[in-house]
Amino acid sequence: MTNSIEDIEKADVILAAGTNTTEAHPVIATRIHKAITRHGAKLIVVDPRKTEIASKAHIWLRPYPGTNVAVFNGLLNVIIAEGLTDDEFISQRTENFEAVAEAVAPYTPEEVERISGIPAEDLIAAARLYGKAKRGIILYAMGVTQHSTGTDGVFAIANLAMATGNIGREGTGVSPLRGQNNVQGACDMGALPNFLPGYQKVSDPAVREKFAKAWGVPSLPDKDGLKLGEIMAAAYEGKVRALYVMGENLMLSEPYIAHAEACLKKLDFLVVQDLFLTETAQLADVVLPAVSFAEKDGTFTNTERRVCRVRRAVSPRGKAKPDWEIIVALAAKMGYEMNYDGPASIMEEISRLTPSYGGITYDRLEKQGLQWPCPDRDHPGTKRLHAERFSRGRGLFTPVTYKKPAELPDEQYPFYLVTGRILYHYHTGTMSRRVKGLNAIAPCGLLEINPADASKLGIQDGEVVRVSSRRGSITPAVRITDRVAPGVVFISFHYREVAANALTNAVYDPIAGIPEFKVSAVKIEKL
Amino acid sequence: MRFVSLTIDGRQVEVAEGTTVLEAARKLGIEIPTLCYDNDLSIAGACRLCIVEVEGNNKNLPASCALPVAEGMVVHTNSPKVREARKIILELLLANHPLDCLTCEANGRCKLQQYCYEYGVKESRFSGERRHFAIDDNHPFIERDLEKCILCGKCVRVCQEVQGVGAIDYSGRGFDTKVATFMDRSLADSPCVSCGQCIYMCPVGALTAKPSKGKGRDFEVTKVVTTCGYCGVGCQLALNVKDDKIVGVTNVPDSHNQGYLCVKGRFGYEFVDDPERLTTPLIKENGKFREASWEEALDLVAQKFNEIRAKYGPDALAGVSSARVTNEENYLFQKFFRAVIGTNNVDHCARL
């Protein structure tokens, strides 16, 4: 997030796009609720599903899946046409606005209605509301990013915020809501093929030299590595031969599971480190038992860039060890000594090498978390990015155009399939499916289908059906609901018995490498 | 903003206009007892325990939670008159409250118990008919024993005002008033989303976290403040630990999540002690796993990694890190791949 969670309550207009906040980020949803009920904020929701926040919204825009970019461009089109841009901000703080103005010119409300199905007058009303906001904040999540055009969607959102000057001030900002507890931290720490910690580029010789020196090695590899999807493909082709998976269940979380399985099976050697013998661990040659967050010390970085302590509450179960201890032991076996007293001393090394974490130490985190950038020990942390200037100087407008999703419904596979999360489970269910009460409330994965479609197919609520895509098929029970529009079905990806990703399409956003989980084509058959 | 100065228990304080006497007193570190007040909820003025004496007002003792400060006001929060009135309020509550303290889950954190102790209320001068309600224990996480409810309304307000759910509300009148779901169904059959906010708000033992029942009262557990391991909000919470087991989760009020949690953070810890946890390294032989020592397992991994690197080069190895492990672990994982293996083939599931 460019801003902080507390800014949600300070906004007068909240634009929430592709985020089922109530279920995926419940405590942030309480802020939205308070913003509306206590401070009179207005809420605009962009979502193909009628989620709880869509029901609460003052304006709900329901696009066809995969048409976000057209919608965001359309909003900006209206904002420009009606003179609602913040011209001072544009001229003093940004560049390349003209190119974007030109790019959005074709996205008139009528054209956007044709592409997305959103009535022109609703789009205009939403554009006016956000365009006139004194403090407008945009929240978005996987509904924007999990598309083959996800990066374009993010650019389009940034364009909207910059054009209206809704950045860097209280109650404004662009807020990607991070799904998993430490996605932010994993990125910050350089668990990325092209970045060392703190987004320092692998391709920069000075950066490599700094790290090589600190780590006591002659040099570091200079070529960008493979992204996850590419690693899987390279495994299939025999280019990647050994894979070390720490705490991920690729067999449920990767798109097109049959393909993911084929890739993993081609490996010469697979090591999986996890709490449980997950679907992925079952394919491994060696399984290393790790511990949960409750059995170790460390830090997580949340969606508002806040680094918070994780504290050991109970002792490791059995012979399981914290992941960091396992890595240290393995490195030693390979002839490389990592000498750390514990997580606090690892953080000391991180802060020495990572400017944005420069002032982050365990003693400072004792009382409360710190938001990076926090360059030195006296720095209080940063609530809002881009307050005075953008990190690159001027904010860069990036023109984007709408492109269709890779796979659209057709005669053979007539439904859009959207996947996502539900409140009661988490990710591949490795943890939450082992909590009795959560399973009691949400025991099985249900396929949401619109009443009109259900009656056309002659399906009853609770009936088990076959859902198939070109890549696989599953047999979930259905839940008949108007949360989904006619022609659209939804299922969560938490359940291995009805693994949504057996169906999804392994196509990726070319820049971010995100799979297109939010749009694939399926058919539904009665059993 | 205009400031107002007043005197509370003989001490002068200056606060912003519109502040309540209760908040002004807290600013001075003077604790006024409350049962129905919470600084993130609307003012109910229901329990009246926060009454104070204001000089010049001989008519009544106003509730300080709803009393705005005024210039020159002189307030006594703990005068004999105030204490006697509070005692009566407590006795009235006690007259209709089961004295189950010995086995009550709230023993040790119950505010009614605490204030009765402070005000020396042993038994009630008032006796009469008691309310009788069946316990609602159909909900997987929350047990409701409304006979213990003192009708402070905090659960109703938090559910409505913070959670935005409104699963519960007052129903009935007078003596029969109670907190109920729509049509008085079980909480399990209401729109409740199991956030447990109401449990935490409840000043007495009317609402209990079922998974924690019988596993240790407030004073028996160690509270370890940590960060939720589920979603990216990263809520701060306190794991309540007894005998090396997690027995519950309580709030951390001074946090970016304002103490609030969702069902996963509050109740999703059972997996830690799931019998299926991996407790030893495993090595696959002839398609089957067998248990191995750390020494043996790590030797095998190191040997295989070395072999494959020697034969095909470092880029034939790759690592998938995790958005669920700590920063320190992610850091070491990428360091391992870059410095030890010599490849940048390291990524994680950020995108999923």
Ligand code: SF4
């Ligand atoms: S658990 Fe949450 S949703 Fe359920 S009644 Fe309590 S406050 Fe309301």
Ligand code: SF4
């Ligand atoms: S259940 Fe607890 S919180 Fe709710 S009104 Fe009764 S005493 Fe208050």
Ligand code: SF4
């Ligand atoms: S308590 Fe709920 S909202 Fe908070 S971090 Fe955990 S999963 Fe997310």
